[in-house]
Amino acid sequence: MFNAWLFTAAITGYILGSLPFGYLVARAHGVDIFKVGSGNPGATNVKRALGAKAGNTVLVLDVLKGAAATAWPMLPMLAAPRPMVLALIGVVMAVVGHSFSLFTKFRGGKGVATAGGGLVVLMPLACGIAGATWVVVFYAFRYVSLASILAAVAAVAASWLLPYHVAISVIASVLGGFVILRHHENIKRLLNGTESKFAKKPPAPP
Numbered sequence: 001m002f003n004a005w006l007f008t009a010a011i012t013g014y015i016l017g018s019l020p021f022g023y024l025v026a027r028a029h030g031v032d033i034f035k036v037g038s039g040n041p042g043a044t045n046v047k048r049a050l051g052a053k054a055g056n057t058v059l060v061l062d063v064l065k066g067a068a069a070t071a072w073p074m075l076p077m078l079a080a081p082r083p084m085v086l087a088l089i090g091v092v093m094a095v096v097g098h099s100f101s102l103f104t105k106f107r108g109g110k111g112v113a114t115a116g117g118g119l120v121v122l123m124p125l126a127c128g129i130a131g132a133t134w135v136v137v138f139y140a141f142r143y144v145s146l147a148s149i150l151a152a153v154a155a156v157a158a159s160w161l162l163p164y165h166v167a168i169s170v171i172a173s174v175l176g177g178f179v180i181l182r183h184h185e186n187i188k189r190l191l192n193g194t195e196s197k198f199a200k201k202p203p204a205p206p
Contacts, residue, residue, distance in 0.1 A: 002081050005073070006089060013069040013090035017097025017114055020104045021061040022046050025054050034107060042109035044144045044198070059113055062098065066117030069094035074121075088171045091118030095175055099182060110182040112148045115175045119155060122168050126158035142197040145186035152176040 022041030026033035029050050037045045043062060047055020072078070073086035080086055098114040100106040120127040133154040138147035152175075159172035180187075189195035 005080055005082075005086055009073055009086040009089045010093045012072070013093030014097040014102075016065045016069040017094030017099075018101040018103050018108075019061075019065055019097075020101050020108070021065070022058045022109060023101075023104055025058050025061075026050060029054060034104075040109055041104070041107070043113060048198070062109070062113035063117035063120075065098070066091060066094045066114035066119075067121050068117075070118035070121045084165070084167070087118075087122060088167060091115065091122070092171060092175065094118055095178065099178075110148070111175070111179050112152070115152075115179055116155075119172055119175065123155075123159055123162070123164050123172065126155055126162055126164065126172070129158045130155035138198070142199070143190065143195055144198050145183055145195060146190060149180055149183050149187070152179045 020041060022043065022045070023033055026036075026041070026046055026049065031049060033039075033041045033046060033049065036049045038048075039045070041058075043055045043059035046058045069090040070087045073080045073090060074083040095111040095115045095118070097108075099108040099111050101108040116127060116130070130151040134147045134151035137150050138144060141147070156169075156173050156176040159169040164172075186195060
């Protein structure tokens with residue numbers, strides 16, 4: 001019986017994570033997001049290509065799919081056995097789905113928003129610290145990649161320093177490592193000084 005729950009959590013997480021919101025929002029604007037900018041279907045590339053409204057829409061949807069994949073096993077009306085285990089499987093598979101979507105030939109984003117959406121369900125205070133880290137680093141240096149990497153590090157560190165269950169800290173560490181690994185090209189560019197900053201748009205003329 002529990003194996004059926006495990007399978008359901010894994011498949012549900014993967015399918016939810018695979019929903020390619022960046023690709024779909026861009027296509028609604030007549031753009032193939034895989035062929036513009038960095039070629040990444042995440043919120044940052046969508047925002048660069050199509051503006052703040054489209055990018056923020058993708059960001060919210062990617063966060064929500066991670067949260068949904070994590071939270072549903074913990075709904076009281078389901079009375080799922082070992083809901084925390086199912087939630088952890090859900091968030092991991094959502095990030096895998098986001099990064100290797102079955103709807104886009106296994107191409108996808110780097111998993112920051114989807115992982116964040118899932119982990120905020122499990123460790124909200126740690127994610128609050130990670131979110132604050134992202135904001136400070138981004139506005140100090142204007143590198144989305146650097147902000148995301150350091151936010152992942154902050155989330156992992158906070159998960160171990162705060163009184164969360166060790167299983168949550170382990171999964172946070174796995175996801176944090178995965179997010180950092182997905183940024184390996186960005187890390188090379190940061191070290192080489194060739195990473196693109198997210199430039200501020202000049203004010204509109206009166």
